[in-house]
Amino acid sequence: MKKAFVCCAAFLVPFIIFSQQNISAAIEQKAMAVQSKLVEWRRYLHQHPELSNREFKTGEFVANHLKALGLEVKHPVAKTGVMAILKGARPGPVIALRADMDALPIKERTDVPFRSTAMGEFMGDSVPVMHACGHDSHIAILLGTAEILSSMKNQIAGTIKFIFQPAEESPPPDEEGGAPLMIKEGVMDNPKVDVIFGLHIESNIEIGSIEYKPGAFMASSDVFSIKVKGKGAHGGSPWTGVDPIAISAQIIIGIQQIVSRHAQLTKAPVVITVGKIKGGVRSNIIPDECEMNGTIRSLDTEMEKDVVERVRLTAEKIAEASGATAEVRIDNRTRVVYNDTALVRVMLPSLAKATGGNLKERQWITAAEDFSFYGTKAPAFFFNLGGMPKGMDPANAPGHHTPDFYIDDSMLYVGVKAFCNLVFDYAAMKTNENKKAKSQKAF
Numbered sequence: 001m002k003k004a005f006v007c008c009a010a011f012l013v014p015f016i017i018f019s020q021q022n023i024s025a026a027i028e029q030k031a032m033a034v035q036s037k038l039v040e041w042r043r044y045l046h047q048h049p050e051l052s053n054r055e056f057k058t059g060e061f062v063a064n065h066l067k068a069l070g071l072e073v074k075h076p077v078a079k080t081g082v083m084a085i086l087k088g089a090r091p092g093p094v095i096a097l098r099a100d101m102d103a104l105p106i107k108e109r110t111d112v113p114f115r116s117t118a119m120g121e122f123m124g125d126s127v128p129v130m131h132a133c134g135h136d137s138h139i140a141i142l143l144g145t146a147e148i149l150s151s152m153k154n155q156i157a158g159t160i161k162f163i164f165q166p167a168e169e170s171p172p173p174d175e176e177g178g179a180p181l182m183i184k185e186g187v188m189d190n191p192k193v194d195v196i197f198g199l200h201i202e203s204n205i206e207i208g209s210i211e212y213k214p215g216a217f218m219a220s221s222d223v224f225s226i227k228v229k230g231k232g233a234h235g236g237s238p239w240t241g242v243d244p245i246a247i248s249a250q251i252i253i254g255i256q257q258i259v260s261r262h263a264q265l266t267k268a269p270v271v272i273t274v275g276k277i278k279g280g281v282r283s284n285i286i287p288d289e290c291e292m293n294g295t296i297r298s299l300d301t302e303m304e305k306d307v308v309e310r311v312r313l314t315a316e317k318i319a320e321a322s323g324a325t326a327e328v329r330i331d332n333r334t335r336v337v338y339n340d341t342a343l344v345r346v347m348l349p350s351l352a353k354a355t356g357g358n359l360k361e362r363q364w365i366t367a368a369e370d371f372s373f374y375g376t377k378a379p380a381f382f383f384n385l386g387g388m389p390k391g392m393d394p395a396n397a398p399g400h401h402t403p404d405f406y407i408d409d410s411m412l413y414v415g416v417k418a419f420c421n422l423v424f425d426y427a428a429m430k431t432n433e434n435k436k437a438k439s440q441k442a443f
Contacts, residue, residue: 020428023155024353027420030151031413034144038412042140043114049103049129049136051120052167053177055080058101058139062164065143069150071162078181082164086149092158093430095423096188096196096378098371099135099142100168106130109403123172132405134201134387139164141199141385141415148420157427163187163196168370170223170333179370188377194430195343197422198371198382199415204397205386207411210351210418211362212383214344216268218337219297220304221368222330226251226315227291228279230324235284242323244290245279251326252277252292254314258307268300270307271366297366301336335372340379347381350425354417367400381422385415 050058062082063075071084081101107128108115120129146162163182171177176184188196205211228248233241252274263270272294279290296311298304312328319326352359362384371382387407388397398404 020424023152023424024421026152027148027417027424030148031144031416031420034147034416035413037147038140038144038416039409041143042136042409042412045136045139046131047114047116047118049116049118049131051105051122051129052102052169053079053171053175054120055101055166059164059166062101062139062143066146066162069146071146071150077185077187078166079177080166081182083187084146084162086146086153086156086160086162088156088158088160088427089154090157092156092427093194094159094161094191095426096161096163096193096374097142097145097419097423098163098165098196098198098374099138100165101135101139102167102169103129103131103135104133104169104401106132106401106403108132110406112406130403130405132402133169133400134203134405134407135168137201137387137407137409137412137415138199141412141419144413144416145419148416149423156423157431159191160423161187161193179373183373183377188374193378195426196374196378196380197419198374198380199385199418200369200382201387201407201415202384203387203400203405203407204394205384206388206390206392207386207408208355208390208414209358209360209386210355210383210414211360212339212344212348212351213362213364214339214341216299216336217339217364217382218369218372219269219271219299219364219366220301220336220372221333222296222304222308223293223333224296224311224328224330225291225293227289227327228319228324229289229327230286232288233286235286238286241286243286244288244324245286247319247322247324248277248279248290248292250322251315251318254318255311258310258314262310263303263307268298268303269364269366270303271297272307272311296330297368299336299364299366304336334368334370335376337369337372337382338375339381340375343379343381346429347422347426350421351383351418353421354414383418385418386411
């Protein structure tokens with residue numbers, strides 16, 4: 001009986017391999033066929049960007065398309081987000097795929113015919129809005145993935161969750177949003193997600209390629225505000241007051257020395273940036289207060305905790321030494337994006353198939369991503385997709401979050417192939433693991 005079982009299993013192995021080859025070929029064909037739709041969707045979304053927690057029309061656009069595919073759709077989730085479920089023909093793992101949807105308060109400066117002229121409200125002001133980080137491409141890629149996987153439903157073992165998330169760029173002040181709210185509202189549960197994949201298109205990586213990193217990949221982000229309270233005085237007699245602007249300058253220098261003199265940079269990078277400082281009304285008046293705002297980024301959780309406390313202590317003690325006080329508030333926005341190393345290792349062949357082998361490991365990134373929160377709920381793998389025109393020098397590629405940000409959308413299908421291959425290969429791997437476990441029990 002055991003011998004017959006072994007013979008049967010041996011017979012099935014080449015059949016499984018042949019089946020996966022057929023699936024990969026079908027994905028290749030279908031992804032190429034959907035490319036024109038990817039461009040159409042991406043350019044429509046680029047012309048109609050919406051800010052964080054205000055993705056009302058974007059959410060409707062996504063939800064309507066997913067409903068047309070016959071998926072189980074929940075909308076809105078986390079204010080404007082969308083979650084859809086595709087149940088395969090056979091039991092298997094629950095695999096989540098995520099795309100973010102929000103744009104930024106930036107005026108577009110590119111000369112493309114589909115450039116954005118949209119306006120929105122940010123912090124009480126009317127501002128221009130632009131997809132200056134590629135989220136329009138992410139939406140299009142995941143919509144294309146949903147269309148292909150829906151057409152291959154009978155070949156899928158398991159359940160696919162499509163997560164279209166608002167507010168990755170951070171919700172407005174005093175609002176919940178982003179990945180934490182999506183998780184709070186249950187997108188990783190019912191059914192519980194076994195694994196999650198995500199991607200981010202990059203303006204300085206050539207189209208057709210994918211870059212990845214096992215382990216710590218993108219930085220945590222802590223946002224701080226430091227309000228220095230001194231004593232106002234005439235600019236001609238500063239000794240009669242306590243100058244919060246001069247003290248703020250000392251604090252800025254002091255917190256930079258945390259990076260240069262206290263952070264163990266051979267272990268992981270740390271970056272502290274003061275991006276805003278406000279104090280005073282005119283040149284000859286020393287004000288009572290000065291406030292600065294900035295971010296702390298780290299690729300190591302323990303280092304992050306240490307730096308956060310050092311920033312707080314440095315600000316408070318420098319202010320105290322000068323006769324002032326410093327009110328320090330530090331809020332965690334994202335955690336370290338951590339790619340499960342075992343998951344990365346077994347999934348690299350899937351990405352190699354999607355790119356024809358145009359795949360390489362990269363260094364970590366000090367930008368942040370709230371995809372990190374999903375990784376606290378299930379093994380996660382987040383990677384970069386090329387969006388730079390072929391032949392361009394990466395040094396000349398316009399950066400993310402800038403008015404000149406540009407993506408070449410002629411090979412978005414590579415992202416679709418990546419997601420589809422990851423789904424089928426992960427499901428096949430888990431199915432084979434389950435069969436092996438059952439066969440061992442039978443012996």
